[in-house]
Amino acid sequence: MAKGTRVQSTSPPDGGWGWMIVAGCFLVTICTRAVTRCISIFFVEFQTYFTQDYAQTAWIHSIIDCVTMLCGLGFALCYSPAIAMVDKYFSRRKALAYGIAMSGSGIGTFVLAPVVQLLIEQFSWRGALLILGGFVLNLCVCGALMRPITLKEDQTTPERNPISRTQKQDFKRVAPCSTLTKKWVQTCLCCSLQQEYSFLLMSDFVVLAISVLFMAYGCSPLFVYLVPYAVSVGVSHQQAAFLMSILGVIDIVGNITFGWLTDRRCLKNYRYVCYLFAVGLDGLCYLCLPMLQSFPLLVPFSCTFGYFDGAYVTLIPVVTAEIVGTTSLSSALGVVYFLHAVPYLVSPPIAGWLVDTTGSYTAAFLLCGFSMIFSSVLLGFARLVKKRKKTQLRFLAKESDPKLQLWTNRSVAYSVARELDHKDDQCVALTVPGSNPT
Template sequence: MAAPKKVLYAAPPDGGWGWMIVAGCFLVTICTRAVTRCISIFFVEFQTHFAQDYAQTAWIHSIVDCATMLCGIGFALCYSPAIAMVGKYFNKRKALAYGIALSGSGIGTFVLAPVVQVLIEQFSWRGALLILGGFVLNLCVCGALMRPIALRDDRQNPAKLDLVSKAHKPHFKHFSLCSPLAQDWTGTNLCCSSRREYDFLLLPDFLVLAVSVLFMAYGCSPLFVYLVPYALSVGVTHQQAAFLMGILGVIDIIGNITFGWVADRRCLKSYRHICYLFAVGLDGLCYLFLPLLQSFPLLVPFSCTFGYFDGAYVTLIPVVTADVVGTSCLSSALGVVYFLHAVPYLVSPPIAGWLVDTTGSYTGSFLLCGFSMIFSSVLLGFARLIKRMKRSPAPQPDPKLRLWSNGTVAYSVAGELDQKEGEVVAPRGTTYANT
């Protein structure tokens, strides 16, 4: 069969096969993030079976999340590339595309949470994990949908160009690839290409975003570990606790799609950062009220509110990253951003569990997570405010006013003609010094 012809796009097509990429990313988020969230339902089973405290049991969930964001193994091989591919295919409708793609996390949580509870009751936690493992094999189908796209920006980016320019290629016909000259040339160009590809690491905007992401990731992770145990501790049944996770998941979908659609409006495209920090800050505020909610009817509105704004900022993370670094460096930048999630995801659930073991209450854990997310929002907000203040233009003198060498103002009759219609003045071009 003939190889498929590669088409060079001047800009992302904002449709076509891009919607299949969105569908593939949607399935990826179901098989990765939704399955990871459902580990919260296994938490009590693990704690009972292995007879461990909260801090020790929390390492199971935190290691899964950390490995997904940190390594090149397991879920990481599917999650980050799928998200980056959506950014390659969409520009004008990027936020909406990400909203649909990342809503798989909420839909998967809504569907899987009660199903996993039933599986545990019918087949024990071991059988439930085996069934989930078979479901995750659908990631192979998602990978088959990912079709690379060639963009003009990629060709113009020095990091994407060939290692050897056309002018020097004829000289390499007489050299072996193992020759010292060829190795030195290739090594030098590889270093230059890698350095240029990660130039965004020196951008002040990206550095502030990176620090903000660290605090946000620390705060968002423990809830998906401890929501079910906390609900059980205040007298909620197992089915109701699983239903709380389901509610959080379905409202998460609404947050994904509505915030994605709103952020794509022309009047709000320049305010995507504000939408992002607003959503993160409100999730942190929800954390602060959680210790006061000790019944199922009160936990339902919490799940709705937290789930909505969680879906909102998750959708906006790749959009805000693309606004900071551009489309050509989006894959590398997203890799760094999700890499920064790894350490907070690793340490925050065990720290929260240690606080529960030490104090005998969830209050300290939830307050720490809430203040962490609020600080993330405030930090990014102050950075945007300082940047806007620096960009504000200095007051400029009236262009119609001219200065003589002694600093006095010279008035132009032409300027006076623009302001005083019908008044008889001296001929055009005549100027008088202000005495």
């Protein structure tokens, strides 16, 4: 956009043109995440036309998901900026704005899945891809809606920047190959990175990162192989596509309702447990999937898996904030979502290789299910170990001094023994006759 059309504002407007930004982000999520999920409907067509096995065909979907999460190319150039723009325009109504904008993924899957199957039947997979590509061109319209806005914090950013204009002018005066200049710049960069990513050294975050790798490995293959599996057990192509629609719309229901439930007072302190519960139940759904070989049985599976998939996706930022705190949340979430990329890349081809080798989907689904269950068990075990250490610390403190009470806040402990001793001295001084209270 030209500089002349830049909107000047001191704070997020929480409305106005912001709702057009939300509408644009809603359409972006349909054109990116929903369309990506619908690629699995083309799986059977690709496999038949190119006469390739499951493992080779699965690379199409896995590369799309991986590149999107890594933010280098393709859909990532639209997806990430659209989400960032919503944050610029909303503050007080940010949760509502993001809820509407991100719902495009599930709603888009619900609408597009049967439409794509119909297009394949009418125009073949080539014609369907051309029409789908024309629909994705609406991303250009979404980009036109993204009107830049200048906020108060943006205007004051140069003043808060540790490298001021004076220092930049000093850089120009100093020789570019100066050893002192290079060392100074390296020191500033190291200090900045150390402060911003200090959470990488936290044991709790390391455990979360490992669990995310296993969780992402398990959740990805279903969106690739649900339609081919349903067709292989005798379900029609239209019904198989409808299973993806059910999965998409129930995903949104899980997003909204589970988030609302965990905001209630009775569950607010147990969000971590709710996250483990949702991931573990998705793993159990995987273990049951090989026994479901008809459309009436696959419908409740799609509902259950879709609901808890939306549930734990909602709680990922909450659990991350509980571990690293709110100040480092944005950087930590960036790392967490970045960790999704590698499992998204390798898990569908590995699952396809298992299908090719065994001639059945059972091994692939079981591996995904156990991967998600392990992710849940790992986080639960880490939480139990942490609580046990806190209990032992309190017990040892009371054993060493009966007056000692330990107040813990994560890894920091505060002792109030001195205050108790001071109060005891005052009481003794007041009760002894002729004593001076001071």
